[in-house]
Amino acid sequence: MATVSLSSVPKRLRMVEDFRCTSCQELNLEESADIYCEACHMFYCKRCGHLHNRLSTEHTTVGRGDIKKWPVPKEVEDFLRMCEAHEDKILTQFCQDHTQLCCSDCVVKIHSQCSKVTQISELTNSQPTGLEGLSVELETVLGEIKTLQISQKASIQSFQRTYKEHSAVMIEQMLGNLNTYID
Incomplete structure (x- = not known):
């Protein structure tokens, strides 16, 4: 069975597997984070977390059991903001x-004939901060999409009613014309 090394997988396709201990990363070590300190805005493994908790007793930490309160790691943010077609460009x-979504190269090469290409910053009133901000932004967009969907369904139903009424009138006229010709 063949194995694939990470070096053979394009960097863009690699997913961030886990949260990393900030202190260990500074020492070029790869340790998974077990807690997040809301005061320091840093992730800690068990060993570093134990030291942190002893030195900073007033800080509030959040464990893996409540990982939803952890912020999105910078690697994930960077990954989501990069263009798939042009790996060195930001969307x-x-x-x-x-x-x-497009980078500047995509706009020039692919979307140059498009009529509605807008800066992302112009589309949002404020930049979402963290996962909660992004969630709120997505819920807003989802609400707008649902509103449009309801409007489209209503338009389709109105069109179908009009079509049925119009076709019924046309059939009656044709029957009347046929009866006139037959008579």
């Missing part, structure tokens, strides 16, 4: 014609 624009 800065949105093409409404294709409903697609």
Whole structure:
């Protein structure tokens, strides 16, 4: 059975597997984080967390059991902001014609003929901070999409009613014309 090394997988396709201890990373060590300190804004493994808790007794820490309160790691943020087609470019624009996020290269090469390409910063009133801000932003967009969906369904139903009424009138007229010709 063949194995694949990480070096053979493009950097863009690698997912951030886990939260890393901030202190250990500074020493070029790879240790998984077990707690997050809200005061320091840092992740700690068991060993570093034990030292941190002894030195900073007033700080509030959050364990893995409540991982939803941990912020999104910078690696994940960076991963989500990078263009898939142009790995060295950051997504800065949105093409409404294709409903697609784009970098500056994508706009020039792919979306140059599109009529509605807008800066992402212009589309949002404020930049979401952390996972909660992103969640609120997504819920807002989802609400707008649902509103549009309801509006579209209502338009389709109205169109179908109009079509049925119009076709019934046309059939009656044709029957009347046929009866006239037959008579």
